Amino acid sequence: MISVSTEAEKKVIVEIKGVNKIYGSNHVVKDLDLTVYEGEFLTLLGSSGCGKTTTLRMVAGFEEPTSGSIRVEGEDIQNKEPFERDVNTVFQSYALFPHMTVYDNVAYGLKMKKVKKAEIKERVIHMLDLVQLGGFEKRYPSQLSGGQKQRVAIARALINRPKVLLLDEPLGALDLKLRKQMQLELKRLQRKLNITFIYVTHDQEEALTMSDRICIMNDGVLQQVGTPYEIYETPKTKFVATFIGETNLFEGSVIKKSGRKLHIAVEPGDFAVEDENENFNQGDMIAVSVRPERMLYSDTPVDGFNLIGTVKEQVYVGSVLKTIVILSNGNEIKIERLAGQELPTGGQVYLYWGNGDAKLIHTFDNVFAQAVENIVMQ
Numbered sequence: 290m291i292s293v294s295t296e297a298e299k300k301v302i303v304e305i306k307g308v309n310k311i312y313g314s315n316h317v318v319k320d321l322d323l324t325v326y327e328g329e330f331l332t333l334l335g336s337s338g339c340g341k342t343t344t345l346r347m348v349a350g351f352e353e354p355t356s357g358s359i360r361v362e363g364e365d366i367q368n369k370e371p372f373e374r375d376v377n378t379v380f381q382s383y384a385l386f387p388h389m390t391v392y393d394n395v396a397y398g399l400k401m402k403k404v405k406k407a408e409i410k411e412r413v414i415h416m417l418d419l420v421q422l423g424g425f426e427k428r429y430p431s432q433l434s435g436g437q438k439q440r441v442a443i444a445r446a447l448i449n450r451p452k453v454l455l456l457d458e459p460l461g462a463l464d465l466k467l468r469k470q471m472q473l474e475l476k477r478l479q480r481k482l483n484i485t486f487i488y489v490t491h492d493q494e495e496a497l498t499m500s501d502r503i504c505i506m507n508d509g510v511l512q513q514v515g516t517p518y519e520i521y522e523t524p525k526t527k528f529v530a531t532f533i534g535e536t537n538l539f540e541g542s543v544i545k546k547s548g549r550k551l552h553i554a555v556e557p558g559d560f561a562v563e564d565e566n567e568n569f570n571q572g573d574m575i576a577v578s579v580r581p582e583r584m585l586y587s588d589t590p591v592d593g594f595n596l597i598g599t600v601k602e603q604v605y606v607g608s609v610l611k612t613i614v615i616l617s618n619g620n621e622i623k624i625e626r627l628a629g630q631e632l633p634t635g636g637q638v639y640l641y642w643g644n645g646d647a648k649l650i651h652t653f654d655n656v657f658a659q660a661v662e663n664i665v666m667q
């Protein structure tokens with residue numbers, strides 16, 4: 290079951306409003322609006338260079354926005370000195386002090402704040418227990434594995450009891466097995482301490498596993514913010530549909546609208562779909578996204594669909610049968626289903642899908658993004 294809480298119940302902790310960041314002629318963050326709620330695990334996800342680190346650095350106060358504002362608990366981040374901010378950061382490279390023991394690395398922030406020795410000891414021991422490094426106090430960073438170093442870095446950031454912890458690809462340097470284990474540990478820690486995490490990754494599986502909400506960015510433009518379920522099930526842009534998981538995209542236009550039914554022409558055929566939310570009109574450009582596990586085929590024509598293809602190949606992957614069907618325009622359609630009867634390779638199939646299995650996306654998003662950029666650059 291998905292729990293839904295109303296906006297009013299949640300307390301805003303970080304508010305990013307109309308933020309742009311321009312380096313010379315490079316516009317790297319474009320008109321970003323994002324609200325982060327207390328206690329949530331929010332992930333910034335996007336490909337390399339899309340502006341994730343820049344956004345995080347602006348929230349940390351290391352970088353100033355070219356325009357727009359960032360508030361943490363209602364206060365502009367730029368008005369505070371770094372040590373006064375309730376925000377701590379963990380980077381991909383652990384940045385531990387090599388000449389200090391694990392204990393001293395973790396205690397560092399508290400010593401700077403002149404916390405009493407006895408309290409420092411209690412808090413360091415407790416924090417090391419939380420990150421499962423009890424007994425490692427006297428070791429030096431060079432005597433630790435990658436995962437252990439990263440846990441020290443996390444303990445060092447968390448000991449200051451920040452309201453918000455920013456994590457920039459903190460697991461990037463770890464091997465896959467350790468990475469998966471640390472994902473679960475980090476999530477457990479975040480729940481237990483109820484600290485807001487803003488987490489950066491370009492790994493979609495990591496984002497889907499760990500986050501309460503995911504914020505997808507492409508080329509400095511926020512594409513969609515939502516729960517992992519919303520992002521996967523109802524992508525709002527073509528970019529999101531293709532970035533998260535695999536999908537089949539049919540691009541074309543609405544040639545006729547009768548009630549909620551849209552008749553759509555695409556290059557290699559046409560079909561009818563329900564427009565449940567009545568978002569589209571005749572003449573609109575549209576992309577229809579159908580996940581491989583929702584794609585169906587038949588050896589006889591199916592009412593409402595005129596999409597004919599040729600079976601190119603079929604591969605068993607465990608219990609799943611993956612089929613590739615080629616359409617007349619050369620596009621490959623991916624189909625996944627539980628293993629069953631194989632189709633003859635080279636045979637003709639009629640493609641279709643169930644009601645509600647196609648996601649309808651307006652395809653002016655790139656033009657729109659460009660328009661936003663033009664306005665900001667003027």
Ligand SMILES: Nc1ncnc2c1ncn2[C@@H]1O[C@H](COP(=O)(O)OP(=O)(O)OP(=O)(O)O)[C@@H](O)[C@H]1O
Pocket residue numbers: 312315317335336337338339340341342343344491
């Ligand atoms: N100090 C800087 N001066 C000029 N350009 C910069 C600076 N910092 C970042 N950029 C540019 O801004 C863009 C976004 O960089 P950013 O580091 O935010 O990307 P990212 O999404 O974190 O990518 P990655 O996944 O590779 O870490 C890039 O094109 C980068 O070259």
Ligand SMILES: [Mg+2]
Pocket residue numbers: 341342343457
């Ligand atoms: Mg980065």
